[in-house]
Amino acid sequence: MHRDPMLKESPSQTAGPYVHIGCLPNLCGIDGVYPEDLGARMYADGVRGQKITVRGRILDGTGSVVRDALVEVWQADAEGRMPGGDPRGPADPAFAGFVRRAADPETGDWTFDTVKPGRVPWPDGRLQAPHATLWIVARGINLGLHTRMYFADEDAANDTDPVLARIEHRGRVATLLAQPEGPDAYRFDIRLQGPDETVFFDV
Amino acid sequence: MGDGTFFARDRGRHPPALTPDYRTSVTRAPARAPISFPPSLSEETGPVFGHDLLGPLDADLIRNFARPGHSAIGPRIFVHGRVLDETGRGVPGALIEVWQANAGGRYRHKKEGYLAPLDPDFGGCGRTISGADGSYAFRTVQPGPYPWPNGGNDWRPAHIHFSIFGSGFAQRLITQMYFEGDPMIPLCPIVRTVPTAEGIDSLTARLDMANTLPMDMRAYRFDLVLRGRRQTLFETRPEGG
Numbered sequence: 001m002h003r004d005p006m007l008k009e010s011p012s013q014t015a016g017p018y019v020h021i022g023c024l025p026n027l028c029g030i031d032g033v034y035p036e037d038l039g040a041r042m043y044a045d046g047v048r049g050q051k052i053t054v055r056g057r058i059l060d061g062t063g064s065v066v067r068d069a070l071v072e073v074w075q076a077d078a079e080g081r082m083p084g085g086d087p088r089g090p091a092d093p094a095f096a097g098f099v100r101r102a103a104d105p106e107t108g109d110w111t112f113d114t115v116k117p118g119r120v121p122w123p124d125g126r127l128q129a130p131h132a133t134l135w136i137v138a139r140g141i142n143l144g145l146h147t148r149m150y151f152a153d154e155d156a157a158n159d160t161d162p163v164l165a166r167i168e169h170r171g172r173v174a175t176l177l178a179q180p181e182g183p184d185a186y187r188f189d190i191r192l193q194g195p196d197e198t199v200f201f202d203v
Numbered sequence: 204m205g206d207g208t209f210f211a212r213d214r215g216r217h218p219p220a221l222t223p224d225y226r227t228s229v230t231r232a233p234a235r236a237p238i239s240f241p242p243s244l245s246e247e248t249g250p251v252f253g254h255d256l257l258g259p260l261d262a263d264l265i266r267n268f269a270r271p272g273h274s275a276i277g278p279r280i281f282v283h284g285r286v287l288d289e290t291g292r293g294v295p296g297a298l299i300e301v302w303q304a305n306a307g308g309r310y311r312h313k314k315e316g317y318l319a320p321l322d323p324d325f326g327g328c329g330r331t332i333s334g335a336d337g338s339y340a341f342r343t344v345q346p347g348p349y350p351w352p353n354g355g356n357d358w359r360p361a362h363i364h365f366s367i368f369g370s371g372f373a374q375r376l377i378t379q380m381y382f383e384g385d386p387m388i389p390l391c392p393i394v395r396t397v398p399t400a401e402g403i404d405s406l407t408a409r410l411d412m413a414n415t416l417p418m419d420m421r422a423y424r425f426d427l428v429l430r431g432r433r434q435t436l437f438e439t440r441p442e443g444g
Contacts, residue, residue: 004290005210005289005290005431006289006290006291007287007288007289007290007291007428007431008213008216008289008401008402008405008428009212009213009216009217009289009376009428009429009430010376010378010405010406010427010428010429011216011217011218011378011397011399011402011403011405011406012217012218012376012377012378013218013364013377013378013379013393013394013396013397013406014225014228014377014379014393014396015364015366015377016364016379017312017314017315018302018310018312018314018315018364019302019364019366019377020312021302021310021311021312021326021327021328022300022301022302022327022328022329022330022364022366023300023302023366025302025326025328028311028312028313029311029313030268030311030326030327030328032268033258033260033261033267033268033326033328034258034261034328034330035258038252038256038298038300039250060230060231061229061230061231061232061234062230064230066231068314072375074245074248074249074250074372075245076244076245082244082245082248083248083250083251084248084249084250084251085248085251085370086244086248087244096250097250098249098250105313105314120243120244120245121243121244122243123208123241123243128243128245131245133245133246133372135372135375137377138231139227139231140225140227140228140229140230140231140232141220141228141231141232142217142218142219142220142222142225142228142232142396143214143217143218143220144375144376144377145233146237146373148245162240163240163243166238166239166240167238172235192230192231192232192233193230193231193232193233193234194234197233197234197235198233199235199238200233200235200237200238201237201238201239201240202211202212202214202237202238202239203209203212203239203240203242203246203373
């Protein structure tokens with residue numbers, strides 16, 4: 001059955017500089033309303049897969065660090081199953097798939113612990129390379145920015161990934177590759193604007 | 204997850220990235236066009252939040268930060284509506300988070316220095332999950348307008364920030380709700396990032412006297428629309444894993 005759109009999506013507005021009040025209230029000192037902030041942990045004890053830590057910064061068009069951004073991460077478990085209703089079967093019950101983080105208000109650094117994601121199928125059944133979806137909002141960003149983080153040590157998978165293949169300017173693919181930085185650690189910096197601008201997606 | 208993939212987002216309905224009258228956008232707007240691709244399972248799925256997430260006062264900003272026996276100061280309001288998708292269906296199970304300034308326009312945030320005082324009984328955050336028909340409601344005090352360093356004399360209209368999770372991560376949306384009749388709305392550079400008058404109107408909550416509680420609180424009605432899902436043909440479903 002086909003359904004046509006009848007209504008129009010509500011227009012986006014910036015999250016503004018005080019997004020933390022609503023999205024991470026405990027972080028900004030509003031104690032006692034929620035027991036903990038949403039998206040505090042990607043996984044619980046007993047999670048399967050390779051545990052990794054990702055660190056990064058977000059830079060604006062002048063190269064300055066963005067200190068008031070909020071980043072959300074959504075990804076598959078180590079076997080490539082999506083939590084939250086994968087039609088192929090349930091994901092690892094110890095894996096949430098979602099975290100929410102704020103840039104540090106002084107340094108702009110942000111970090112999260114996760115497991116390296118498995119491969120998720122493309123609609124035609126081919127396998128995508130391991131990736132996490134990142135969604136970035138902040139003061140000055142009118143519509144949340146979708147990007148993907150891939151892994152620089154997954155050359156073979158990255159070479160056949162259907163999304164990376166859509167990037168016509170091949171030099172820009174590198175902006176989506178998290179770089180290994182010590183054992184089980186990666187760095188992923190995001191550049192909102194400028195010569196090394198991160199690839200953003202319209203999904 | 205739902206039954207199909209999403210309708211393409213009409214980006215002409217949303218603010219463009221670069222809106223120079225909203226000055227912070229100038230250095231935070233990507234200069235390159237976004238690259239499109241059809242949603243895969245990574246975008247069609249999203250985190251699921253159950254009602255066990257919610258505490259009893261999560262949707263009551265008048266009381267959820269107040270000292271025992273106290274309540275937030277300001278015009279008491281009830282904000283309600285439905286979360287719909289573009290096909291007009293209610294979206295059940297949508298997590299809605301809200302945040303706002305107090306009745307004087309002051310946010311409870313370290314980076315905020317406006318001279319209007321904090322209200323010791325108002326935190327400014329709340330959340331709820333939409334019901335089976337997409338309906339939601341919360342109680343709060345009407346926020347005040349506040350000045351901000353953009354132009355020489357810019358003031359935000361009274362507004363409540365909304366963050367909404369639908370059933371897929373591609374529906375993720377943050378927006379702002381304004382109040383019917385506020386003369387500050389057409390003056391605001393952030394409001395004016397929305398390219399159409401109809402779009403601005405859709406972010407403006409209506410005074411709802413039918414649901415106003417006599418001698419207690421006024422009601423405002425605000426519906427939210429998330430991206431709709433197309434029913435996909437069987438052949439295009441992802442293959443088993």
